[in-house]
Amino acid sequence: MKNFLLLALLSASTLFASNIEVKDAYVRATPPGLPNSAAFMTIENKTNKDIALIKATSDISKVVELHTHSMKDGVMKMYQVPKIDIPANKETSLKPGGFHVMLIGLHKPLKEKENVTITLNFSNGENKTITIPVKSVMGGMMKKEMKSVKKGMSCGTGKCGSN
Numbered sequence: 001m002k003n004f005l006l007l008a009l010l011s012a013s014t015l016f017a018s019n020i021e022v023k024d025a026y027v028r029a030t031p032p033g034l035p036n037s038a039a040f041m042t043i044e045n046k047t048n049k050d051i052a053l054i055k056a057t058s059d060i061s062k063v064v065e066l067h068t069h070s071m072k073d074g075v076m077k078m079y080q081v082p083k084i085d086i087p088a089n090k091e092t093s094l095k096p097g098g099f100h101v102m103l104i105g106l107h108k109p110l111k112e113k114e115n116v117t118i119t120l121n122f123s124n125g126e127n128k129t130i131t132i133p134v135k136s137v138m139g140g141m142m143k144k145e146m147k148s149v150k151k152g153m154s155c156g157t158g159k160c161g162s163n
Contacts, residue, residue, distance in 0.1 A: 019047045020086075020122060025132040027103070029112045037110050038067070039101040039118055039132065042093045045086040047124070052083040053092075055121040062105030064118070069097055078102075083123065096137075112136045 025041035045051050056064045065080045076097075084099045086092045094100045101118060110116065114134045121127050 018126065018128065019124070020045060020051070020120075020126055020128055022120070022128060022130050023091075025130055026135040027110060027116045027118075027132055029134050029136040030106060030110045032109045034109070035104070035106055036061075037103045037106060038096075039103065039116070040094050040096065041101075041130075041132070042091050043084075043086050043120075044091040045088060048088050049124070050085060050088050051126075052085045052123040053120055054083045054123050056101045056118055057121075058103060058116065058118045060107060060110070060116050061103040062107075063103075065102045065104065066099070067102040068099045086122075110134045 021044040023042045023044065025039065027039045028037045030037050039056075043053060053066060056066060058064050066082070066084055067078055068081050068084075069076055069078050071077075080102075081099070084092060084094065092099065101120075112134055115131050116134060117129060117131045119127055119129045
């Protein structure tokens with residue numbers, strides 16, 4: 001009887017072990033009045049079958065969508081995608097300028113050092129609820145822009161520095 005109980009417990013723990021790991025996740029902080037933000041992370045598929053992130057939900061915004069970017073006619077455009085593939089035994093990075101979870105119609109500004117809860121739904125039936133930090137990334141963006149100005153590059157449609 002003890003052996004049966006031990007075997008049942010070991011089987012149950014294996015059954016509930018996640019095949020998906022989420023690493024380095026964060027959500028961008030927003031200034032007051034900015035209605036949207038995005039979540040970024042690395043998703044690792046620990047199975048030998050391809051899976052996909054097919055949906056995300058959160059109570060911090062009216063709408064949550066999966067998005068990516070592409071360059072068309074010299075302009076970076078963002079658009080919704082039906083899924084984000086995570087190949088077998090590999091990982092997929094959701095990062096600025098690429099795949100991300102878009103949070104549209106925020107109920108309040110997102111402040112640095114707060115946490116946000118997002119539920120990720122995968123094609124293999126797994127759901128993963130994660131609590132991730134809100135981070136300010138403007139500092140890094142501003143440093144890159146200033147380097148461009150110092151190198152004499154134009155920014156946007158106007159000139160930021162001398163060419």
